Amino acid sequence: MKTAKKSNKVYARIRRDILRRRYQPDELLPKETDFARLLGVSRDTLRHALAMLEAESLVRRVRGYGTYVCASVPRQKITFLLPCSEEIISSEYVMGVLRGVLSGAAERNCEVETLAISPTNDPNDIDWSKLFNLNSESRVVVTGLWFSKIFPFLLASKCRVAVVYEGKKQAVRHKADKMISRWFRLVKRMDEIAARMAEHLLRTGCRRPVFFMNYMDHSSDTDRLQRITEICRQYSPEVRPLFIPIPEHIQTDTEKLEALAEEYLKDYPCDGFLVTLPAVCKIMRRRFPDCPGGFLDLPRKKPQVTPDRNLFYSDFALEKIGDEAVRLLLSEKSSEEIEFFADIYSPEPETAP
Known part of the structure; x- marks a missing residue:
């Protein structure tokens, strides 16, 4: 127990010095024997502390050379495309999927970048320069067929793409069904919402x-x-x-x-x-x-009607869709289709104070 406590103290001290940049990126730390003597602990205690720092990607230990402070941590990146910058605030749908992407990326130790590709929120007004960094190593999430004008570019760039959309009929309408067949397809089954809610209504x-x-x-x-x-x-x-x-x-x-x-x-x-x-x-x-009554497609976060105990409504688990997009993009698969069905909720009515 004493050794563990000492290791934790040494870990905390070195970690603090790294984060305060007392030890610079790529700097070689003192030899273990000298470093242990400087810190007033045994070599085993120091090694345990360094192992914890290495697990946190703050240092890297190179056999035969010593321990270096990490300069940068190579992480896989998820690129989340937005129509325009305002979309991240105004669209509950986009925000829901993005929350799932952020959560899934954090869990899998990935970075997330967002790219707003149109200054006017118009699919015919694309700032193509924003896309020039995308290549065969890129993992891209698109939240609809609004982006179909850039699909040929993404294909030519050999990006791995996860596209969220509403099914084959919508893809055919946008002339995108053949292109997206090569990607990960996360299908929101909008066509099933009314049927599922009708079944729920009859069960009451x-x-x-x-x-x-x-x-x-x-x-x-x-x-x-x-x-x-x-x-x-x-x-x-x-x-x-x-x-x-x-x-x-x-x-x-x-x-x-x-x-x-x-x-x-x-x-x-x-x-x-x-x-x-x-x-x-x-x-x-x-x-x-x-x-009992049901309201189709009533946003869970911003309901447009006063909820009551007999009202139910439908909504997709958007964060789950975002998380699945990250999982698929990081997998070894080249393409796959997953269907998502809307959940049915009964909001709690507001109670008087």
């Missing part, structure tokens, strides 16, 4: 659900509508869903949304709902104060 005992959603008026989203219909049919013959599509031109018009609700819900015995707009959530809660 709901048999007359109302799906009051803006996207149902878009022909491209018929797959999701059919999926919800199939879930309701398979869950129980007692389930009688009501679908209320919201035309795009009234999505911000509260009076017209109220009128739409009145038209569809006047005599409907609703016992649960799913919505996609804050105004619609408030309308449904006023009409049906006690029934």
